[in-house]
Amino acid sequence: MLTVGIGSSFAHFSETVSQEVVNAFKKDFSGAQDVSWESGKTFAKATFKMNDQVMFAYYSKEGELQATTRNIISAQLPINLLADLKKSYGQYWITDLFEMAANSSTSYYITLQDGEQNVILRSNGAAGWEVYKKEKKAI
Incomplete structure (x- = not known):
């Protein structure tokens, strides 16, 4: 049951975001929910909820975490x-x-x-x- 819940949390991502980036995100933010992706020329941006707070994570195209922000x-x-x-x-x-x-x-x-x-x-x-x-x- 837990695997199904976590898997569905990561199911919504743009086809332009590499699997390498998605895997790095899953490792860095294993408890993330409601994940959505945007892709720029040099980065990928994940918008997600963690501990009831909306956060943003920026990754290089190679899957390296560049920065995390929150309001x-x-x-x-x-x-x-x-x-x-x-x-x-x-x-x-x-x-x-x-x-x-x-x-x-x-x-x-x-x-x-x-x-x-x-x-x-x-x-x-x-x-x-x-x-x-x-x-x-x-x-």
Whole structure:
């Protein structure tokens, strides 16, 4: 019964995703559910649920895990990043926030808006924020 359940979790993937990538994913995320695949020119992206959370895994065409991401809420940020955000960007509101795990490190990306501009900040670990991209809002 368990084999049938796990097998059906991995049954929905695009024909353009190689079996090597699918096998690597099964090994890395054996408890994954509701898996769907997208294929780009240089990567394959799995969207799946694990522990009731939607996650994304990016694989090279050779089946090597490149990164894993998940959307988070601001309360899930390390405390010093959250404090720095409130201090420096308190007048902005958050439109997107995700955590990315790659190469044994964790980064955070956050998109902020105010009335005039969008700002994307990046953090490598919990050391602080840096401006990744800034753009004026279209009027």
